[in-house]
Amino acid sequence: MQAVKIVVTGPFASGKTQFIRTISEIEVVSTERRISTAAERAIKDQTTVAMDFGRITIDRDLVLYLFGTPGQRRFDFMWEILAEGMLGFIVMVDSTRPETFREARNILDTFRRYAQTPFVVAANKQDLEDAWDPEDLRIALRLDSQAKVLPCIATRRDSVKTVVLELLYSILEELSASQR
Secondary structure (H helix, E strand, O other): OEEEEEEEEOOOOOOHHHHHHHHOOOOOEEEEEEOOOHHHHOOOOEEEEEEEEEEEEEEOOEEEEEEEOOOOHHHOHHHHHHHOOOOEEEEEEEOOOHHHHHHHHHHHHHHHHHOOOOEEEEEEOOOOOOOOOHHHHHHHOOOOOOOEEEEOOOOOHHHHHHHHHHHHHHHHHHHHHHOO
16 A cells, blocks of 8 residues: 655644545544634634644555644744655645735745655635635745646535645656656
8 A cells, every 4th residue: 555645734824724624534633732822812722733634545555644734933843844755745825814925935945945845735715705816826925837826625625635636646747757
């Protein structure tokens, strides 16, 4: 059986834990704790402090392991640990919060330094009226036209599945190219 490690990363409150919960076939192993700062508590009650872990069985020969990172910089020591051995990563971006776009780009750059693996950007919360269009988000994140910026709603299984499949296609393309 082939196991593929995928990391789901992004800024605080971008939807990483929900993304993994929506698609995982097992109950997600989560390290969420109550938030201690008032400013962050205004956004949500709990945050991931180490990682989230989920699993998807594609078929009897392929299993995906999803590792979600903490989004807060004070827990970034976990990022490199979680990135080790990944075949690709997803950068979650709350497309209704432009104040987090710079942090999303910094996280993307950090993970690219860890490993030159395929990635996709998931423009989360596309069901909300004030969500930025994925193409506008591409410009805000200073991504070239080759980077996949995909609309996403982390609470909808079909939307999450599309993002995961796009990353898998990118991983397969890279593996095929390296075998030529």
